[in-house]
Amino acid sequence: MSRASRRVRLTAPLIATFLLTGGFTAWSLGQGQAEAAAPTAKKAAAKASDDFNGDGYADLVVGAPGATVSGKKKAGYVAVTYGTKNGLDPAQKKIISRSTSGVPGAAATKQEFGRSFTKGDLDGDGFTDLVIGSGGQAGSAGAVVLWGSKSGLTGGTKIATYGFRPQAGDFDGDGKTDLALFAGVAYHGDDPVGQKANLWKGPLTRTGTPAGTLDFMEKSQWWSYDDDERPSPACIQNPDVCVDGPRSVKGPTIPQAVGDINGDGRADIAVNDYYGDGSWGNKVLYGSAKGFTRGDAFGSRGALAVGDINGDKYDDVVSSELYDEENKVTVAYGSASGLKDDVQKFDQNLPGVPGAEEEGDQFGASLAVGDVTGDGYADVAVGVPGEDVGSVTDAGSVVLVRGSAAGVTGTGAQAFHQNTAGVPGVAEKNDQFGAATALLDVNGDGRSDLAASSVHENADAGALWSLRGTSTGLTVTNAVAFGPKDLAAPSVAALFGSDLR
Numbered sequence: 001m002s003r004a005s006r007r008v009r010l011t012a013p014l015i016a017t018f019l020l021t022g023g024f025t026a027w028s029l030g031q032g033q034a035e036a037a038a039p040t041a042k043k044a045a046a047k048a049s050d051d052f053n054g055d056g057y058a059d060l061v062v063g064a065p066g067a068t069v070s071g072k073k074k075a076g077y078v079a080v081t082y083g084t085k086n087g088l089d090p091a092q093k094k095i096i097s098r099s100t101s102g103v104p105g106a107a108a109t110k111q112e113f114g115r116s117f118t119k120g121d122l123d124g125d126g127f128t129d130l131v132i133g134s135g136g137q138a139g140s141a142g143a144v145v146l147w148g149s150k151s152g153l154t155g156g157t158k159i160a161t162y163g164f165r166p167q168a169g170d171f172d173g174d175g176k177t178d179l180a181l182f183a184g185v186a187y188h189g190d191d192p193v194g195q196k197a198n199l200w201k202g203p204l205t206r207t208g209t210p211a212g213t214l215d216f217m218e219k220s221q222w223w224s225y226d227d228d229e230r231p232s233p234a235c236i237q238n239p240d241v242c243v244d245g246p247r248s249v250k251g252p253t254i255p256q257a258v259g260d261i262n263g264d265g266r267a268d269i270a271v272n273d274y275y276g277d278g279s280w281g282n283k284v285l286y287g288s289a290k291g292f293t294r295g296d297a298f299g300s301r302g303a304l305a306v307g308d309i310n311g312d313k314y315d316d317v318v319s320s321e322l323y324d325e326e327n328k329v330t331v332a333y334g335s336a337s338g339l340k341d342d343v344q345k346f347d348q349n350l351p352g353v354p355g356a357e358e359e360g361d362q363f364g365a366s367l368a369v370g371d372v373t374g375d376g377y378a379d380v381a382v383g384v385p386g387e388d389v390g391s392v393t394d395a396g397s398v399v400l401v402r403g404s405a406a407g408v409t410g411t412g413a414q415a416f417h418q419n420t421a422g423v424p425g426v427a428e429k430n431d432q433f434g435a436a437t438a439l440l441d442v443n444g445d446g447r448s449d450l451a452a453s454s455v456h457e458n459a460d461a462g463a464l465w466s467l468r469g470t471s472t473g474l475t476v477t478n479a480v481a482f483g484p485k486d487l488a489a490p491s492v493a494a495l496f497g498s499d500l501r
Helices: 014-019 134-140 234-236
Strands: 060-064 076-081 093-097 117-122 127-135 144-149 154-159 167-169 179-184 193-204 210-214 247-250 251-260 268-276 278-286 293-298 304-307 316-322 327-333 343-346 366-370 379-384 397-402 409-416 436-440 450-452 461-468 473-482
Touching: 060 117, 060 450, 060 461, 076 127, 179 210, 247 304, 251 304, 251 316, 268 304, 278 316, 316 366, 327 379, 379 436, 379 450, 397 450, 397 473, 409 473
Parallel strands: 117 167, 304 366, 366 436
Antiparallel strands: 060 076, 076 093, 117 127, 127 144, 144 154, 167 179, 179 193, 193 210, 193 247, 251 268, 268 278, 278 293, 304 316, 316 327, 327 343, 366 379, 379 397, 397 409, 436 450, 450 461, 461 473
């Protein structure tokens, strides 16, 4: 794929929309009909990176960065709902904020704790750990690690400074989980700004000390501001102002999705990247033994997700392009040499996809990738928060598009909203159901289940829905919905569901 990214100019309102994630309140609506017969697919344990207590069920993390905590507005928290054989159960949960006992730091106004987070077994004990970051410039306040155990998440360890969208993965290919860390950075300005970043080698100790550090970018990847084909002596002498040097990245870079795109056994990160003057694009940072190498540029700024859609053992990158007039989702397919030049683009006009493309639908505002049917091909959950449901404006929906050997297909596609029979709740104006999505196996049957949020539900308190995966797609049987009040968590303008993992 060409190194030259397609740079898309965004107007000020659109920039603001992209930079602020919404959120809403929640309530619990109970379970639906009796559980369907057990699926015939072979049972499989939850992906290790999703399971905090090692019971074989994926656990869901929900961000509520707008919540008031200890009297501090927008201090934020995360809610962890543990998976069970019956799926998500609001009673099996843990609420984590900077006011939680054992969590370092203190709740602060506009800190937006829980705006971002990542999962991975950082200390190598067999239990997944959770790294919770903060929002915006507050990312410089640092991150917190909660450690997985048989009894769930415990303790808390502070990571100073680097709290802006941390990402976990085996980036150097040594079999241990590493941590890519980013500092907060201002978003405004016509020119790109430097953003500090660190790459920590795993395993981490419970005191937050990594086994070592790597240059964030390989030395061969250090470029100058004026000529990105020429190594810069200034970059080597002063790495803090280097565009892509050992501790800084051209910014603000917003990591979004991790996977092995070129099949080399090292995790890669697909990111949004700001070029200045309102222009954004995407690029891939490829993992290596010495740090990241800068790779393929593609698309414009939007949601990102990674997974193997065509079953060829290379992860693919799914991204969205959101414009006032039209919205597209793009699949760039992985290969041994990285992303292929040919891409697949689709919208609601893809044959078989329910609904019709309309201005303001925001098709692709959120994306998630996972194998819902257990057929070996990852499927794509597409959030459409601007979708009108009947006469209800911006009620929102989620569309599931199936993967296949030939890539994304509209055959078997499904759409869900709050007026879908069996889905708890009622579609209301500006709910924006589908603002965030996730696909993970919360009931341990080997199939990914859908989590979808409406952050503007109940006056911005927010709510979460869970629909199970089956061999034929998603089902509303035993659908569950809940919000902050069901978890005994702060609810006023909590923006519960701003991020899901």
